[in-house]
Amino acid sequence: MQVTATSLRRLVARIMVLGLFALFFSACHLDMYDQPKNKALTASDFFANGSSARPLIDGTVSRGGLKIDARTTGREGGDPTAAYVTTNPISIDANVLARGEARYKIYCASCHGEKGNGKGPAAGPISKGGLGLKMPALFYVDQLKGKVVANESFTLDQAPDGYFFNAITHGVANLKYDPTKPETADNPKYTMFPAGYRIQIVDDRWAIIAYIREMQKNPPAQK
Ligand code: HEC
Structure with a gap:
């Protein structure tokens, strides 16, 4: 088959349409995004202390806070x-x-x-x-x-x-x-x-x- 400018353009158009379909359908799956979860620092009635964030474990070092002595x-x-x-x-x-x-x-x-x-x-x-x-x-x-x-x-x-x-x-x-x-x-x-x-x-x-x-x-x- 001879590749002409028109056939090439058609091929590109087809790929673009397919790509759009793929994007459309995948973007509609929001289950991971919509799943129940706690956003940072929100209240929660799940834990006894009412905080969704868990307490820091002992010895946690903050970023840039490493003690060098x-x-x-x-x-x-x-x-x-x-x-x-x-x-x-x-x-x-x-x-x-x-x-x-x-x-x-x-x-x-x-x-x-x-x-x-x-x-x-x-x-x-x-x-x-x-x-x-x-x-x-x-x-x-x-x-x-x-x-x-x-x-x-x-x-x-x-x-x-x-x-x-x-x-x-x-x-x-x-x-x-x-x-x-x-x-x-x-x-x-x-x-x-x-x-x-x-x-x-x-x-x-x-x-x-x-x-x-x-x-x-x-x-x-x-x-
Ligand atoms: C796998 C074996 C091994 C273990 C386990 C080990 N060492 Fe050693 N250590 C050596 C060897 C071999 C040398 C000699 C190194 C040399 O001569 O270059 C050495 C040398 C040393 C030296 C002298 C360093 C120097 O500059 O000559 C000290 C102090 C030392 N060890 C302390 C310790 C302590 C304390 C521990 C436990 C926390 C320990 N070692 C565990 C194998 C070991």
Whole structure:
């Protein structure tokens, strides 16, 4: 068939008519639009407090209202280039230490060991990996002496609380990471994976640090 200007015009006209039909019929289906619903901030007799809006859950952060300070970053004033805080910003009592112990056993003991000696069940397999990593014995300051900390000027026995917070939150940078190669077990970005994404409650991280410091003062017998 030869395509002439007239046949083309007819075809376009037909498509337009069909399109209009489709629009007309679909637009008539208003069920979703008309369904029963609460508009924002209207009253409702469904909920006991008479409000259609549900109360905010605890810890809700308003847009632009995220608090960035020493407690949420481990750095003085929350400034990412400032020094690490040297004291734990939460007040520590027996409950906090118990919480820290429980969280330590959940999030850290698999690698660093329940006794903090670096001999958790996952330590052996990880040490046999490509990087041959050794878990620091976190409860034994003597064994942390002279251990170099990536990108920092202090050794691990001198590391301030804020650095511990940073390590838990962001992980420990792998200085040998090669960004031109895929991230694999032999080429990881972090030698210690950030546990912060699992420990969402900021103060739980501080509670763990408080517990570690307490154990460093009086470490358990190693065997
Ligand atoms: C999957 C195993 C694993 C878990 C779980 C783990 N760590 Fe580690 N951690 C490591 C390894 C491996 C290193 C040594 C990293 C290195 O030498 O580069 C390390 C190092 C550290 C260091 C020293 C950081 C440094 O710069 O050398 C601290 C502090 C630490 N871990 C604290 C913790 C705490 C607290 C937890 C629990 C919240 C935890 N880790 C959970 C594997 C783990």
